[in-house]
Amino acid sequence: MDISSLAAFLARTKTTPISVHDKRSILVWLDALEAEQPSRRTEPETILDGETYYYLRNLPDEARAFFFWVFDRLVILEKPRQQRFVRLVLLGVGQWGLDCKKRVPTVTEFKAEFCVRLKDSLQEFFQFVSAVATKSQIPRCRLSSMRRIINRSSEACDDDGRIPASWLPAKLVLTSPPYPGVHVVYHRWQIFGRKETPAPFWLANQRDGAGESHYLLGPRDEDELVTYYARLKTVFSSVRSLLDEDSLVIQLVAFSDPTWQLPAYLRTMEEAGFAESEAACDSAAKVAGRIWREVPGRKWYANKRGEIPASKEVMLLHKLVK
Numbered sequence: 372m373d374i375s376s377l378a379a380f381l382a383r384t385k386t387t388p389i390s391v392h393d394k395r396s397i398l399v400w401l402d403a404l405e406a407e408q409p410s411r412r413t414e415p416e417t418i419l420d421g422e423t424y425y426y427l428r429n430l431p432d433e434a435r436a437f438f439f440w441v442f443d444r445l446v447i448l449e450k451p452r453q454q455r456f457v458r459l460v461l462l463g464v465g466q467w468g469l470d471c472k473k474r475v476p477t478v479t480e481f482k483a484e485f486c487v488r489l490k491d492s493l494q495e496f497f498q499f500v501s502a503v504a505t506k507s508q509i510p511r512c513r514l515s516s517m518r519r520i521i522n523r524s525s526e527a528c529d530d531d532g533r534i535p536a537s538w539l540p541a542k543l544v545l546t547s548p549p550y551p552g553v554h555v556v557y558h559r560w561q562i563f564g565r566k567e568t569p570a571p572f573w574l575a576n577q578r579d580g581a582g583e584s585h586y587l588l589g590p591r592d593e594d595e596l597v598t599y600y601a602r603l604k605t606v607f608s609s610v611r612s613l614l615d616e617d618s619l620v621i622q623l624v625a626f627s628d629p630t631w632q633l634p635a636y637l638r639t640m641e642e643a644g645f646a647e648s649e650a651a652c653d654s655a656a657k658v659a660g661r662i663w664r665e666v667p668g669r670k671w672y673a674n675k676r677g678e679i680p681a682s683k684e685v686m687l688l689h690k691l692v693k
């Protein structure tokens with residue numbers, strides 16, 4: 372469940388198995404692409420409709436030329452899931468070339484990276500879904516029936532008819548909520564680390580929902596993050612109804628200022644009807660019964676306040692209050 376259509380796209384594509392036929396079709400398509408030289412020409416802005424124009428905001432010319440060149444050929448792939456797989460790889464290439472980078476790659480560099488990534492991802496993803504299918508003792512094509520991707524807010528989610536009743540109570544909730552007070556741009560790329568572009572939505576063929584606070588459970592500069600904690604409580608109060616006393620909730624959370632935000636977070640979980648459990652392992656990363664780690668690929672400036680630096684995230688374990 373995620374409020375962002377982009378996050379839902381990623382989850383759906385990464386859990387939709389591809390067949391031997393899909394793999395072969397995409398490789399044949401890629402062979403034809405590799406034999407061509409992408410044009411450096413960008414589309415004249417006058418031919419873009421208003422919506423596309425919005426999504427291309429701040430996107431450098433080289434990237435625009437490359438993405439349009441691929442999109443012109445994408446329709447040749449017959450199945451939507453094949454096209455979605457290519458879009459997923461394009462997102463990775465865009466992030467590699469543009470997000471918080473000092474230099475924009477040339478069209479030729481974009482193409483080279485795309486070709487390598489598409490071949491590798493196809494191979495690795497096919498092996499991955501095959502291994503999951505073997506382990507689960509079901510055919511590859513049935514894997515997607517074992518998941519639901521729901522694009523909505525988790526607030527008041529307990530009566531969503533898309534959650535199969537036979538799957539409840541859930542044994543495990545594994546989640547990473549928006550981090551309180553931290554400026555992480557989940558739905559944009561930052562060109563030269565500054566100018567934001569909504570182009571990821573365009574590449575994923577999804578609609579951009581709203582501004583930053585929509586994706587962050589509230590404005591990150593609000594006093595005491597009142598909206599954030601109130602909405603967090605609504606989320607977990609409804610998640611409660613999907614669980615029983617054996618269910619485990621595991622969360623990874625980082626904070627801009629853990630000294631007051633972590634206690635406020637734990638209080639909110641308590642108010643929503645949860646009790647914290649201690650991590651049952653010995654580890655050097657354990658502080659006061661909780662495991663901390665450096666956030667992988669962290670993109671925000673973090674300072675050290677108190678015992679725990681804001682560059683770390685914590686794993687929180689909760690169960691329902693009996």
Ligand SMILES: C[S@@+](CC[C@H](N)C(=O)[O-])C[C@H]1O[C@@H](n2cnc3c(N)ncnc32)[C@H](O)[C@@H]1O
Nearest residue numbers: 372373374375378524525547548549586587588
């Ligand atoms: C730290 S990211 C985690 C992303 C992803 N689920 C993962 O684990 O890699 C936080 C996610 O929470 C989503 N989010 C924010 N508000 C939400 C809400 N009210 N309901 C559901 N998801 C929300 C954001 O769109 C963002 O994708």
